[in-house]
Amino acid sequence: MQLQDLEIFVQLYEQHSINRVAKLMGFAQSNITARLQAIEAEFGVELFTRSYQGIVPTENGKQFYQYAQSVLQATRKVRAQMKPDAVSKRHIVMSQLLFNLLVVQQKQYSLAQNTFDLLSSTEILALADNDTDVVVTYANFSNPGYQEIATDNLPASFVVAASQEEAQLPYLVNSDRHCPFRARTLRRLNHNMTNVQEIDSWDSIIKLVKNGLGIALLPDYLTAGDDFKRIDSKHRFKVPYATFTKVSR
Structure with missing residues (x-):
């Protein structure tokens, strides 16, 4: 069992919804379910029951929540007290919307081991061969100084405020001309730019x-709460992004 499993469990306990936690943390719903089942199998207990209101913690689940909270709090305390080794940090250039997902929510990149520059798609396309160690972007990046090592998709939908109707609202777009959104x-x-605001x-x-x-096209992980609603549930989008590393010379 990993620390992230405990983080997932805490979110499940507090959100009462596997689907909502999957969106908040940027994982597939099946992955969240599998992680929960792995914890239950390891401890040999049922931690949640399903109801029309979502998932409801069992008595064992309530006890495990206290355990998970104590472990996560102790881990944060130890990390704060530790002095990091004096090692050189990687420099990572990343698109802003990916930073919020991969670093802030999923913690795939450590702040202690990396430094970050959040750039627009246009700025990323203008990078020179030796400007950075890693590039993570949804821009159409192609540079002989870097090699692609991974690809993924960022699910997105057109949304408005939960209390708002679609009629007459302008579409909001980023002014960066190379932005895929x-x-x-x-x-x-x-x-047609008539109803578009940059x-x-x-x-x-x-x-x-x-x-x-x-109205805006935004990543699903940003709009998973109660503040937003989709205007077109039939059409969902997957914005591709890729990770590149600097080619060794």
């Missing part, structure tokens, strides 16, 4: 949508 939005509108900040776009002032 912008490109997919404009394709949806047949490149915003030079993802944080501002998210806040505007949350406050009922626009």
Whole structure:
């Protein structure tokens, strides 16, 4: 059992929904279920029961929640007290929306071992051969100085504020001309800019949508809470992204 298994369990206990936790943490629902089943098998107990309200912790589940919280708190305390070895850190260039998922939520990249620059797609496409150690981006990146080592997809949907209707709202797009979220939005509108507003900040776009002032194509992990709703449940999008490392010379 890994620390991330305990983090998943705590989220399940607090959210009461496997589907919601999968979206919040950026995992497939089947992965969350498998991790939970692995914990239950290891301890030989049932931690949750299913009901029309979602998942409900059993008495064993309540006890395990206290255990998980104590382990995670102790781990955070130990990490804070430890002095890291003096090692050189990797420099990683990453698209902003991927940083929030891969670093903040999923913790795939350690802040202690890496330094980060969050760049726009246009800035990433302009990188020189030796500008960074790792590139993680949904930009159409192609540079002979880097080799692709992994690919994945970022699920996304068109959303509005939960209390808002779609009618008459403008579509909000990032002003970065190489942003794939912008490109997919404009394709949806047949490149008609009449009802499009360009915003030079993802944080501002998210806040505007949350406050009922626009429609935007956003990653599902950002809109999994109760503040947003999809405007088209039949059409979902998968924005591809890739990881590149610097080629050794």
